[in-house]
Amino acid sequence: MKYCLHCDWSVGESDGLTATERSREALEHHVETGHAVDSSESMVRPDVPSLAASTLVADLLGSPE
Numbered sequence: 001m002k003y004c005l006h007c008d009w010s011v012g013e014s015d016g017l018t019a020t021e022r023s024r025e026a027l028e029h030h031v032e033t034g035h036a037v038d039s040s041e042s043m044v045r046p047d048v049p050s051l052a053a054s055t056l057v058a059d060l061l062g063s064p065e
Contacts, residue, residue, distance in 0.1 A: 002026040006035040 001012035013041045026037040
């Protein structure tokens with residue numbers, strides 16, 4: 001399955017497309033929207049946690065000492 005990290009767009013085997021066609025669809029979605037597309041081996045879209053950007057950055061950088 002290929003899915004967008006910014007909106008509800010996704011395409012999977014159940015859509016009746018070959019792997020090449022799914023990759024082409026993902027590329028077209030990225031070109032049209034600028035959104036990042038990721039892949040997963042699962043048949044359903046992964047549940048991406050909703051985090052505030054500031055929380056994510058603070059977690060990645062750690063607290064200043």
